[in-house]
Amino acid sequence: MVLKTQENYPSVLLSEAVDAISSLPGVGRRSALRLALHLLKQPEDHVHHFTDSIRRLRDEVHYCRECRMISDDDLCSFCSDSRRNHSQICVVESVRDVMSIEATGQYHGLYHVLGGIISPMAGVGPSDLTIRELVGRLSALEDPSSAEVIMALSGDVEGETTAFYIYRQIEPVGVRVTTLARGLGFGDDLEYADSLTLGRSITARQPFKV
Amino acid sequence: MVLKTQENYPSVLLSEAVDAISSLPGVGRRSALRLALHLLKQPEDHVHHFTDSIRRLRDEVHYCRECRMISDDDLCSFCSDSRRNHSQICVVESVRDVMSIEATGQYHGLYHVLGGIISPMAGVGPSDLTIRELVGRLSALEDPSSAEVIMALSGDVEGETTAFYIYRQIEPVGVRVTTLARGLGFGDDLEYADSLTLGRSITARQPFKV
Numbered sequence: 001m002v003l004k005t006q007e008n009y010p011s012v013l014l015s016e017a018v019d020a021i022s023s024l025p026g027v028g029r030r031s032a033l034r035l036a037l038h039l040l041k042q043p044e045d046h047v048h049h050f051t052d053s054i055r056r057l058r059d060e061v062h063y064c065r066e067c068r069m070i071s072d073d074d075l076c077s078f079c080s081d082s083r084r085n086h087s088q089i090c091v092v093e094s095v096r097d098v099m100s101i102e103a104t105g106q107y108h109g110l111y112h113v114l115g116g117i118i119s120p121m122a123g124v125g126p127s128d129l130t131i132r133e134l135v136g137r138l139s140a141l142e143d144p145s146s147a148e149v150i151m152a153l154s155g156d157v158e159g160e161t162t163a164f165y166i167y168r169q170i171e172p173v174g175v176r177v178t179t180l181a182r183g184l185g186f187g188d189d190l191e192y193a194d195s196l197t198l199g200r201s202i203t204a205r206q207p208f209k210v
Numbered sequence: 211m212v213l214k215t216q217e218n219y220p221s222v223l224l225s226e227a228v229d230a231i232s233s234l235p236g237v238g239r240r241s242a243l244r245l246a247l248h249l250l251k252q253p254e255d256h257v258h259h260f261t262d263s264i265r266r267l268r269d270e271v272h273y274c275r276e277c278r279m280i281s282d283d284d285l286c287s288f289c290s291d292s293r294r295n296h297s298q299i300c301v302v303e304s305v306r307d308v309m310s311i312e313a314t315g316q317y318h319g320l321y322h323v324l325g326g327i328i329s330p331m332a333g334v335g336p337s338d339l340t341i342r343e344l345v346g347r348l349s350a351l352e353d354p355s356s357a358e359v360i361m362a363l364s365g366d367v368e369g370e371t372t373a374f375y376i377y378r379q380i381e382p383v384g385v386r387v388t389t390l391a392r393g394l395g396f397g398d399d400l401e402y403a404d405s406l407t408l409g410r411s412i413t414a415r416q417p418f419k420v
Contacts, residue, residue, distance in 0.1 A: 008312055010287060010305065011280045017267040020260045024245055035234055037305055039264060040271060040280070047268040050230045051261035054249060057227040058257040061250060070221045070250070077220060095220065095247055102218055 014040075066137060068113040068130045070095050078110050085109040087141075090150040091134065091166060093117050093159075097152060109150070112137065117153065118162040126165055134166065138173045151179040224250075276347060278323040278340045280305050288320050295319040297351075300360040301344065301376060303327050303369075307362060319360070322347065327363065328372040336375055344376065348383045361389040 009015035014036060022032035039047050063069065064076035067089075071077065078084055078098075088109025092098055098111050114129040141147050149170060153159035167177055183201035184193055193201075219225035224246060232242035249257050273279065274286035277299075281287065288294055288308075298319025302308055308321050324339040351357050359380060363369035377387055393411035394403055403411075 008309065010308065011271060011282045013263075013267045013271050013282060014280055016263045020263040023256075023260070025248055026241070026244075031236075033306065033309075034236075036264070036267060038235055040268060042268075044268060046233075047265065050233070051265045053223075053226045053230040054246070055257065055261045057223045057246060058249060058252075058254060061221060061223050070224055072221045072223060096243065098220065099218065099243075 067111045068115060068133065069098055069111055083108075087143075087147045088150065089134075089137070089147070090152050091163075092152045093154065093162075101152065109148075114162070117158045118165060119158045129162075131166055131169055135169050135173065138170055138175055141173075141175075144174045145176075147175045149175050149177045151177065155182055277321045278325060278343065279308055279321055293318075297353075297357045298360065299344075299347070299357070300362050301373075302362050303364065303372075311362065319358075324372070327368045328375060329368045339372075341376055341379055345379050345383065348380055348385055351383075351385075354384045355386075357385045359385050359387045361387065363390075365392055 009018065014033075017036040017039075018029060018032045021027060021035050022029045024032075027035070039050065042050075062071045062073055064071045064079055065074050066079040067076060069076040069078065073080075085108050088107075089112050090101065090107060090109055091112045091114065092101070093114050093116060095113060098113060101107050101111075112130065112134050114131065114134075116124050116129050118124060118126055118129070138144060138147065138149070151163040151166070153163050163179065170177065181204070182197065183204060184190070184197060190198065219228065224243075227246040227249075228239060228242045231237060231245050232239045234242075237245070249260065252260075272281045272283060274281045274289055275284050276289040277286060279286040279288065283290075295318050298317075299322050300311065300317060300319055301322045301324060302311070303324050303326060305323060308323060311317050311321075322340065322344050324341065324344075326334050326339055328334060328336055328339065348354060348357065348359070361373040361376065363373050373389065380387065391414070392407065393414060394400070394407060400408065
């Protein structure tokens with residue numbers, strides 16, 4: 001049975017809070033009401049801490065002047081870490097991608113956060129991304145020929161387009177450019193793999209290691 | 211494949227915002243991160259409006275002095291509405307129940323919001339609810355014998371217990387006490403109904419209306 005929408009809020013304050021909360025992606029008005037009433041029941045301190053921490057994040061966050069990663073300082077924890085390999089730069093779309101790659105524990109170089117992906121449909125062009133900053137960063141390297149840029153963008157059309165555009169921009173600098181390996185995931189069933197991925201997995205086959 | 215948790219936040223501010231957002235019911239740390247990064251991309255004004263509206267809700271909301279409903283004033287829109295039937299009082303657990311009943315358009319009396327339900331497991335006793343206020347409200351009626359109290363509590367053990375407790379408290383006042391009809395929902399399939407509900411539907415059968 002379809003429940004009627006309950007849009008008669010008993011209070012303007014409640015209605016405004018529900019409006020605000022339901023502006024979050026993936027949060028409907030019904031969930032927003034549930035969350036608003038939950039916050040209403042919490043101690044005042046708790047709610048103030050909640051709103052302050054979100055406001056502080058927006059107002060006080062820094063972006064690393066080198067790689068544009070979210071940071072508490074002008075230089076992020078990666079760029080300021082001398083134990084990391086400063087001649088490797090992994091180009092990603094977003095902060096979350098950096099966190100995903102870090103979670104693998106397999107990469108010890110630096111990053112460059114584009115802040116998006118070229119998408120004419122969404123009105124995002126090359127100038128909206130940090131591509132110029134990437135080129136500047138690479139040009140400033142002492143020995144570009146020993147550096148490596150790893151394209152870690154998604155495998156869809158927009159990701160490929162962005163990677164190709166960036167490749168054309170950084171090619172003159174003379175760095176080595178690599179890209180993430182594509183193929184079947186670990187644990188993937190051959191029967192259910194899409195033919196494009198399976199095809200790439202065959203053409204990019206690798207020596208068998210024991 | 212199980213993804214590793216990504217608990218290495220690049221910024222203390224981000225980590226604190228994720229902590230705060232994931233304290234909401236039903237919001238995991240992964241969703242909280244997604245929401246925090248979403249808010250980070252929004253214009254400053256938008257985020258300030260977001261946090262202010264939540265903070266204002268918590269700091270400035272009133273509860274109706276009669277029925278304890280959320281309100282912008284001392285008296286809620288129901289209690290101050292002379293067109294509503296002031297001799298009917300519907301007892302509900304929460305603000306959301308009021309909104310659900312209002313959405314049906316079938317009730318035109320007043321409400322009384324208990325603010326919870328008696329639950330020894332959750333440490334909620336009668337004194338944590340607005341039962342004393344309800345008794346006071348009924349005692350203040352000019353003609354209690356013409357008034358009706360409608361118990362609109364959930365049909366589980368805690369709801370039944372609470373209704374019974376309240377009944378014992380208000381019985382001396384001499385008001386008429388009714389309770390929500392229980393039975394099969396509209397559109398419910400007999401085959402899948404639980405036997406308790408089906409049993410009640412049979413014993414409380416009603417004249418067939420054409």
